[in-house]
Amino acid sequence: xxxxxxxxxxxxxxxxxxxxxxxxxxxxxxxxxAAIGLRSKTHVILASVNKANSELSSHQKKIFKVDDHxxxxxxxxxxxxxxxxxxxxxxxxxxxxxxxxxxxVGRLVVQLADKAQVCTQRSWKRPYGVxxxxxxxxxxxxxxxxxxxxxxxxxxxxxxxxxxxxxxxTYMEKKFESFDGSSREDLLKxxxxxxRETLQGEKLTSSICTIAVVGVGExxxxxxxxxxxxxxxxFELVGEEAPPAEAADEQNQGGDAQPxxxxxxxxxxxxxxx
Amino acid sequence: xxxxxxxxxxxxxxLLASPxxxxxxxxxxxxTGTSVIGLKYKDGILMVADMGGSYGSxxxxxxxxxxxxxxxxxxxxxxxxxxxxxxxxxxxxxLVLNDNMWDDGNSLGPKDIHxxxxxxxxxxxxxxxxxxxxxxxGGVKNGQKYLGxxxxxxxxxxxxxxATGFGNHLARPILRDEWRxxxxxxxxxxxxxxxxxxxxxxxxxxxxxxxxAKITEDDVQIYPPYALKTVWNLxxxxxxxxxxxxxx
Numbered sequence: 001x002x003x004x005x006x007x008x009x010x011x012x013x014x015x016x017x018x019x020x021x022x023x024x025x026x027x028x029x030x031x032x033x034a035a036i037g038l039r040s041k042t043h044v045i046l047a048s049v050n051k052a053n054s055e056l057s058s059h060q061k062k063i064f065k066v067d068d069h070x071x072x073x074x075x076x077x078x079x080x081x082x083x084x085x086x087x088x089x090x091x092x093x094x095x096x097x098x099x100x101x102x103x104x105v106g107r108l109v110v111q112l113a114d115k116a117q118v119c120t121q122r123s124w125k126r127p128y129g130v131x132x133x134x135x136x137x138x139x140x141x142x143x144x145x146x147x148x149x150x151x152x153x154x155x156x157x158x159x160x161x162x163x164x165x166x167x168x169x170t171y172m173e174k175k176f177e178s179f180d181g182s183s184r185e186d187l188l189k190x191x192x193x194x195x196r197e198t199l200q201g202e203k204l205t206s207s208i209c210t211i212a213v214v215g216v217g218e219x220x221x222x223x224x225x226x227x228x229x230x231x232x233x234x235f236e237l238v239g240e241e242a243p244p245a246e247a248a249d250e251q252n253q254g255g256d257a258q259p260x261x262x263x264x265x266x267x268x269x270x271x272x273x274x
Numbered sequence: 275x276x277x278x279x280x281x282x283x284x285x286x287x288x289l290l291a292s293p294x295x296x297x298x299x300x301x302x303x304x305x306t307g308t309s310v311i312g313l314k315y316k317d318g319i320l321m322v323a324d325m326g327g328s329y330g331s332x333x334x335x336x337x338x339x340x341x342x343x344x345x346x347x348x349x350x351x352x353x354x355x356x357x358x359x360x361x362x363x364x365x366x367x368x369l370v371l372n373d374n375m376w377d378d379g380n381s382l383g384p385k386d387i388h389x390x391x392x393x394x395x396x397x398x399x400x401x402x403x404x405x406x407x408x409x410x411x412g413g414v415k416n417g418q419k420y421l422g423x424x425x426x427x428x429x430x431x432x433x434x435x436x437a438t439g440f441g442n443h444l445a446r447p448i449l450r451d452e453w454r455x456x457x458x459x460x461x462x463x464x465x466x467x468x469x470x471x472x473x474x475x476x477x478x479x480x481x482x483x484x485x486x487a488k489i490t491e492d493d494v495q496i497y498p499p500y501a502l503k504t505v506w507n508l509x510x511x512x513x514x515x516x517x518x519x520x521x522x
Contacts (some may be wrong), residue, residue: 098389098391099382099386099389099390099391099394100386100389101383101385101386101389102384103377104378104380106378106380107378107380108378113341137415138380139379139380139381140378140379140380
């Protein structure tokens with residue numbers, strides 16, 4: 001009747017030492033449309049793919065400003081993402097009320113992770129079904145974090161989440177070593193290229209993506225459509241509707257090779273270890 | 275206030291105090307310290323305070339340290355109720371401990387701590403239970419000098435030189451005349467001593483045992499106490515009643 005007898009409750013362990021409900025919530029992150037983030041010493045860029053649910057609807061917002069120095073990009077359940085963004089905004093505002101200075105990014109991320117962790121240890125709760133890329137600037141520099149429904153969090157130079165994010169990761173894995181010293185413009189270029197990788201040949205236009213920037217002397221803001229389109233034109237990302245055959249193959253593999261899609265859930269590495 | 279039972283407490287008194295109320299407020303301070311003065315100088319901030327502790331008008335204690343270090347980048351100086359200052363120091367110790375426990379390369383600067391104190395002071399006055407102090411907060415972080423003050427009801431401001439109590443009346447006019455942006459350490463100390471000498475002569479709570487403290491980008495020093503040279507054998511002091519004859 002059930003896929004297995006250990007996945008009906010968040011707090012029940014499987015004999016192999018896994019929490020299936022938590023792992024399922026991490027699967028929800030992979031279902032959402034892609035979001036990517038990358039950072040240099042001075043800037044963080046967040047980018048997302050906007051996918052409308054139907055021909056008749058508009059797309060949902062995937063990038064949120066938290067404060068002048070912090071923003072998030074989400075993949076997964078958008079509703080959960082909004083709740084967590086609101087929490088982060090509240091924390092930032094309370095901190096600046098008390099100290100008249102911006103909340104350090106790493107501290108907000110820990111608070112957020114602790115909040116997510118509680119949901120994995122209470123029988124009457126469910127884990128959040130959303131992954132957050134948190135980008136921000138504080139006195140120790142620019143930071144990019146990934147917050148997972150499991151309560152884990154990691155700091156990255158560059159990362160991608162959501163559907164077909166593997167393609168963007170593959171692209172960024174090849175280039176991340178130069179990101180630290182990158183200029184804002186170079187970083188934007190890499191963001192757009194990485195984002196295109198997740199589209200599987202679909203044309204990249206300003207109407208299907210959102211780009212946001214935060215950096216030294218530049219408060220967090222979402223770039224407007226015209227700016228994004230002119231960047232796309234400038235980097236000649238237009239007119240490449242059919243990517244080279246190899247690249248497409250690679251993307252297919254990347255997109256399909258998601259654990260849990262074909263394999264039973266109690267095999268393969270546990271998602272929280274990745 | 276919340277603990278009193280409605281039956282026993284007279285309604286008209288319930289907000290302020292009732293005989294069997296469990297809460298006590300500072301309606302008047304007990305042991306107090308007098309003025310503190312702070313100024314910016316070339317490399318950072320200088321502060322000075324004497325070490326007297328007055329019990330009402332009796333100078334009851336003479337070794338009360340009223341300037342302390344807070345975190346890596348700040349100094350706090352206090353006048354007013356000494357035990358309330360000790361409570362504030364406990365709050366700040368907790369705050370700085372928590373800040374250090376993050377161990378993440380971020381740290382509270384003088385501006386952050388000043389703002390925190392403003393919130394604490396104003397919050398307590400809103401509970402009609404103020405911390406009976408006037409505070410001075412100074413420090414240097416990332417090459418930025420900061421000097422500010424907050425009083426017992428939460429009024430606060432920043433300036434190049436600040437003083438509390440009598441210092442506000444007697445020292446700040448001197449500072450307005452003599453303060454410069456590029457004051458050296460020695461010049462700064464000289465001005466502070468001039469201010470303290472004026473206070474010593476005119477403020478009956480002042481004591482001739484004072485401490486100077488300095489904070490720069492990478493150094494905090496609270497120097498050992500010492501006394502100022504004073505002259506009391508002036509002609510006008512010889513027969514004080516001569517110029518003020520009484521009716522008897």
